[in-house]
Amino acid sequence: MNSHEPNPNGSSEPRIDEPPRKSPWSRKAKVLRLLWAIAEITLWRFSPTPMWGFRRMLLRSFGANIGSGVKVHPSVKVIIPWNIELGDGVVVHERAILYALGNIKIGKQTEIGPMAHICAGTHDFTSPAFTLLRQPITIGQDCLIGIAAFVAPNIVLADGTVLEPRTAVYANTEPSTAYIGNPAKAVSQPSAQPEAVSA
Numbered sequence: 001m002n003s004h005e006p007n008p009n010g011s012s013e014p015r016i017d018e019p020p021r022k023s024p025w026s027r028k029a030k031v032l033r034l035l036w037a038i039a040e041i042t043l044w045r046f047s048p049t050p051m052w053g054f055r056r057m058l059l060r061s062f063g064a065n066i067g068s069g070v071k072v073h074p075s076v077k078v079i080i081p082w083n084i085e086l087g088d089g090v091v092v093h094e095r096a097i098l099y100a101l102g103n104i105k106i107g108k109q110t111e112i113g114p115m116a117h118i119c120a121g122t123h124d125f126t127s128p129a130f131t132l133l134r135q136p137i138t139i140g141q142d143c144l145i146g147i148a149a150f151v152a153p154n155i156v157l158a159d160g161t162v163l164e165p166r167t168a169v170y171a172n173t174e175p176s177t178a179y180i181g182n183p184a185k186a187v188s189q190p191s192a193q194p195e196a197v198s199a
Helices: 027-044 052-061
Strands: 077-079 084-086 097-099 104-106 117-119 137-139 155-157 178-180 185-187
Touching: 027 052, 027 077, 117 137
Parallel strands: 077 097, 084 104, 097 117, 104 137, 137 155
Antiparallel strands: 178 185
């Protein structure tokens, strides 16, 4: 429809059509994402919880950089594993989301709590084309991301950062500092940590 045709709702204002959106993904990326989706809903999702090594192997086979002793629960949602780097001893708890449209790098001995959302992707809402933004997230070592916490795109969490449950972070953090609230604010003392997943 021409953008100057009458508006179908009867308004005298001309209709302005939304500009066409072009997929940001190459054909190869689309095929890889399809293969990972199949692997995730079969091999990954139904692997018994103690099979940490199997899931490490599966992530590595799809291009993820996975350190030793990493534990990722089978209920974790992983988007685009080849954009993910997990340091030694990282633990990702039940139903967390690693939304790796951009790169996600998580340092050694960091824990990602249940239902936490690490979101390395968004859209430019100021653009008529709603352009996809694949912005990276870096989480330092010895961090604790609490239950249902949210880390926004293009954020760096310094070493030793603690996010209390349901905290939402939209700015870089300071080392060895706990945060609470939405938006996150620094607090003096962190509270209890999430339970470790069973070995």
